[in-house]
Amino acid sequence: MPSPEAPTTAALTARVVDLSRALRRHGVNVGPSETVDAASACAALGVSDRERLRAGIAASMMRREGDRAVFDQLFDIYFPAGVGDRTGVGEVEATHDPVEARAAAERLRDDLATALATNDERELDRLAARAVAELGALSNDSSMGGFSANQTLDRLGPQTTIAAALQRARDAGDVMSGSGEGSGGSGSGAGGAHGQGSPWRPEQLSDRFDRDEMRSRVAAFRRRVEREATRRNTEARGTERISRYGVRDPLERKDFLLTGKTEGADLQAAIRPLARKLAARLSARQRRQSRGTVDIRRTLRRAMSTGGVPMSPAYKHRHRSRADIVLICDMSGSVAGFSRFTMLLLQALAGQFRRVRFFGFVNICDDITDIVTGSSVGEDISSQVAQRASLSRWHGSSDYGSALTDFVDRWLGAVGPRSTVIVLGDARTNGTEPHVDALRTIAAQARHVAWLNPEPHASWDTGDSVAGRYAQVVDMHECRNIDQLRRFVARALPV
Numbered sequence: 001m002p003s004p005e006a007p008t009t010a011a012l013t014a015r016v017v018d019l020s021r022a023l024r025r026h027g028v029n030v031g032p033s034e035t036v037d038a039a040s041a042c043a044a045l046g047v048s049d050r051e052r053l054r055a056g057i058a059a060s061m062m063r064r065e066g067d068r069a070v071f072d073q074l075f076d077i078y079f080p081a082g083v084g085d086r087t088g089v090g091e092v093e094a095t096h097d098p099v100e101a102r103a104a105a106e107r108l109r110d111d112l113a114t115a116l117a118t119n120d121e122r123e124l125d126r127l128a129a130r131a132v133a134e135l136g137a138l139s140n141d142s143s144m145g146g147f148s149a150n151q152t153l154d155r156l157g158p159q160t161t162i163a164a165a166l167q168r169a170r171d172a173g174d175v176m177s178g179s180g181e182g183s184g185g186s187g188s189g190a191g192g193a194h195g196q197g198s199p200w201r202p203e204q205l206s207d208r209f210d211r212d213e214m215r216s217r218v219a220a221f222r223r224r225v226e227r228e229a230t231r232r233n234t235e236a237r238g239t240e241r242i243s244r245y246g247v248r249d250p251l252e253r254k255d256f257l258l259t260g261k262t263e264g265a266d267l268q269a270a271i272r273p274l275a276r277k278l279a280a281r282l283s284a285r286q287r288r289q290s291r292g293t294v295d296i297r298r299t300l301r302r303a304m305s306t307g308g309v310p311m312s313p314a315y316k317h318r319h320r321s322r323a324d325i326v327l328i329c330d331m332s333g334s335v336a337g338f339s340r341f342t343m344l345l346l347q348a349l350a351g352q353f354r355r356v357r358f359f360g361f362v363n364i365c366d367d368i369t370d371i372v373t374g375s376s377v378g379e380d381i382s383s384q385v386a387q388r389a390s391l392s393r394w395h396g397s398s399d400y401g402s403a404l405t406d407f408v409d410r411w412l413g414a415v416g417p418r419s420t421v422i423v424l425g426d427a428r429t430n431g432t433e434p435h436v437d438a439l440r441t442i443a444a445q446a447r448h449v450a451w452l453n454p455e456p457h458a459s460w461d462t463g464d465s466v467a468g469r470y471a472q473v474v475d476m477h478e479c480r481n482i483d484q485l486r487r488f489v490a491r492a493l494p495v
Helices: 009-025 032-045 050-061 065-078 098-118 121-135 149-156 158-172 207-237 239-245 261-269 271-290 296-306 336-348 369-374 382-388 400-414 436-445 467-471 482-492
Strands: 291-294 315-317 324-330 355-361 365-367 419-424 448-453 475-478
Touching (some): 009 050, 009 239, 050 065, 065 207, 098 121, 121 149, 121 207, 149 207, 158 207, 207 239, 261 271, 261 336, 271 291, 271 336, 324 400, 336 355, 336 369, 355 369, 355 400, 365 400, 400 436, 419 436, 436 467, 448 467, 448 482, 467 475
Parallel strands (some): 324 355, 419 448, 448 475
Antiparallel strands (some): 291 315
């Protein structure tokens, strides 16, 4: 790869400013002081060691570990490893023919198995560049010469080389231990013929540890391919565009309405740890709220042992009354993922409340409490709800007015003066009458009613949305991702 001229201090500072601006666009809090610190770190560290520069800027800008993945992606965009084609890769032509692509992938896999066996980082970098150039070029003319890491990895299948690489490592005898990237580290190190670490003798370890080591090397190779594709796309399409649209947000800020099947599974996998943290916060809130005002008599009596100084105040204990939760969820296709995730989260938190009841609707309401509570935490209940519940009467589009009226007619007895009702939905009525009075009836009978809307606030009252009319009756909260849902449960949900 041709080495670019060393950028001046002013150019580096401009890149740091652009990087901080891009981080803020992705929801990472980076203020002026962090930007100034990062620019100072950049000037002190220089660009000779890219991984050292990455660590220095990250230490100056990052406050939360969860933002590191976004930072690493943007750092690779604003501080690329180089420009132009890589040297040492040789003559490489992109292929779009499936037969030629399979043959090229076969050759690359053979070389990759050898490189993985010896953990040759320089060779792995070269193979990642070759793989992207040969297998990752997009065939669509409108792509402006873009490259796809997913296409490269799908065609290459680096995970299929694990067995061959493991066998070659054992045949070779002593090899050096891994690069330490198995935990999802940010970089591949400075490079070199071999990694650093204590000697690793495969024959002395169990097969499981050998495979884990090789899997971590394959994972590190996949990240090399992703970084190489990002670098080439940045050159083809521009830094601004790639930093805006080519960066994956962390799971906590992933929009519920934009999650695919794989990300939906990741969201469900996050339920257990999230529920544990929220349960701890709710328990702390319950303890604080159960502590009443200062008991003067007990405080003065306790102060006799300290010469009349009230070192340890005594509080009047209040009777704890845990809330009932009634969840009314839009289960239509457009927001079903959001409703399902929220239901499963409250299912995991059910122990913090006196009782939790679940109702689903599309255009009529049905009690789905037994379905939700009978499933294990994290289980996808959509198929059971579709088979066992009656959520629609004559069409499959959501009708909030009809559903709320049906809830008042048949299920209003589930709401009492200790109940907190939470409505989940985007408040889009598909042109039908919203029947706001039905929601007003529910609010008059409940202790509190909150509405969680998975759409951004700017989209409310656009098109067929009647969010504003419902928001005049109950509190409506924007809840588009895990972060906002966590804040609502931890701060706004009564316990």
